[in-house]
Each structure stands twice: as C-alpha cells, then as structure tokens.
Amino acid sequence: MSNDATVAAADHAMRHWLGTEPGRIKIGSDAHKRLFCRMLLDTHNPYKPAVIDWPSLSPDALQRITSLPIWDIAVQTEGRATLRVETYTNTVDDPLLREALIMDGGEEARHKVVLSKMVEAYGIALAPEPEYEVPKDPEWGWLVTGYSECIDSFFAFGLFESAKRTGYFPVELVETFEPVIQEEARHILFFANWVAWYRHQLPWWRRLPFELKVMRVWIFLIWERIGIAKGLDSAGEMQDANFTLTGHQQIGLDLKLGEMIDMCLSQDKYRMDGYDERLLRPTFVPRMARLARRFVR
Numbered sequence: 001m002s003n004d005a006t007v008a009a010a011d012h013a014m015r016h017w018l019g020t021e022p023g024r025i026k027i028g029s030d031a032h033k034r035l036f037c038r039m040l041l042d043t044h045n046p047y048k049p050a051v052i053d054w055p056s057l058s059p060d061a062l063q064r065i066t067s068l069p070i071w072d073i074a075v076q077t078e079g080r081a082t083l084r085v086e087t088y089t090n091t092v093d094d095p096l097l098r099e100a101l102i103m104d105g106g107e108e109a110r111h112k113v114v115l116s117k118m119v120e121a122y123g124i125a126l127a128p129e130p131e132y133e134v135p136k137d138p139e140w141g142w143l144v145t146g147y148s149e150c151i152d153s154f155f156a157f158g159l160f161e162s163a164k165r166t167g168y169f170p171v172e173l174v175e176t177f178e179p180v181i182q183e184e185a186r187h188i189l190f191f192a193n194w195v196a197w198y199r200h201q202l203p204w205w206r207r208l209p210f211e212l213k214v215m216r217v218w219i220f221l222i223w224e225r226i227g228i229a230k231g232l233d234s235a236g237e238m239q240d241a242n243f244t245l246t247g248h249q250q251i252g253l254d255l256k257l258g259e260m261i262d263m264c265l266s267q268d269k270y271r272m273d274g275y276d277e278r279l280l281r282p283t284f285v286p287r288m289a290r291l292a293r294r295f296v297r
C-alpha cells in the first residue's frame, strides 16, 4: 500500500467498529461496559508523535498557523485532561474499564506531545504552562473533562472540516490532525456510554447526589465559558479560549453562524456513524445546537 492508502486505511479503521458481543445490549449491563471499553481499545491508532515529519509550509500557511490563537489553550487543555483522566483512573478497580481509561489518558498525553512537537517545529510562541492541579475529587475532574470534551469536540469537528475545505488549514497538516480529532470523537463516545453505565451501577441512594454533581459540572462549564468570553472582550487576553464561539470568523471563513452549526452537526454524524449502533451517542450538545439552529440564520 502507498503511504496515503495506509493513512486512509488507519483513519477508516478508527472510525468504524462493531463489537463482538451478541444481540441486544442492555445499557448499564456488563456487556455494555465491555462494548464501550472494547470500542476505545480496539480503535486505538498507534501513531507515534516523535516520528511525525512536520512538512515545511508556505510562508502564508505558516503565518496562518502560527497566528491561530488556539495553541496555548490546546496544550493546556490536553495537559489538564491527562491529569484529570489519570487521577480518576487510579480510583477504578475494574480491570477492563481501567485499561480503557489508561488508553484514554494516554491519548490525551499524546495529543499534548503532538502539539508540543508542532509548536517546536513551526516556532510558535506559547505562554508558560500553569501548574496543573490534581483534582481533589477525582470523579469531578473526570466529569468536567468528559463533558467539556462533549462541547468542544462538537465545535472542533465543524471548524476542522471548514478550515480544511477552504484551505485555511494547510492540507499538509490535515493528515496529522485527522486522528487527533477522531480520538476526541472516540473519547466523547466512550464518555457518554460510561455516564449511562455508571448511573445504572450506582445504588439508589447515590444516584441523586451524582445527578446533582453532573448539574454542578454543567453550571461550572457554562460559567467557565462565559467568563472566558468576557475576558476576551475586556482584556483581549485568553482570546484562544473563546475560539469555539468566534472561531469561524477568526479563521476567515465566510460562513454564517447557521451554516457553521450545520457543518458541526453533519461532521458530528460523520464521525459517530461508523461505530456499533448499540452504543449510545453523545446527544446533549447536538440537541442544543439543533435548538439554537432554529433561531439563527
């Protein structure tokens, strides 16, 4: 196989997976747990960031990439996610779930390595990394990471595709970032199923506290994003964090907000469609996007 064909085959293998568990799967069952854990483990793409050969870019492509205001927040998000997933993993005894969580955390750590290598290769200036805090409540940290990935990945899918189609994102780099984007799709698929399974596992008296914690996580994430958006307006700093909201304008895409939402929805479907139908899909953010879509052009 040529190199291109090998890469295309690896991308396809990551996006398509059927479990060997027979028949219908009851959400919350052991078979369900095996299904979502195996999905993550079996679709792992073993690329090595150390051997990525960073292509030299044309001067204007290089300028576009280095001036994208996302690299600080991207590196820090991956660093924080790695620590949060690892901290939660240490509390889990179930061997298969643990193995899948180790894979998940390992992929976050690898994202950070990919980004660091890229930053180094193209001379992108980064703000110094803050000290990442070990979450006091490991479950809280895991929930925050999982749900924030559900929000951010949904928009990243659409932005990545748009930037790819317009050529804003250099075609030489698309191949490198494709597996990173699909890894986030696998992570949120895994997380959505984990949440549903975990809920069912809990004894009745722990369910209400858990639901309240999930609500607090959402409030925290919304508050965090509002704070970030405000920070952008006044100081102009932290602008990268607001990229989700204004990203399509910043990368010079001539897309209306409504078209951007459509792109996110269709890309979300494309990235989720190839996995075993018996797995649940992350639905909350797409549902909110569909609702918002009714009010924007």
Ligand SMILES: [Fe+2]
Pocket: 078, 081, 107, 108, 111, 184
């Ligand atoms: Fe990541």
Ligand SMILES: [Fe+2]
Pocket: 081, 108, 149, 183, 184, 187
């Ligand atoms: Fe992730």
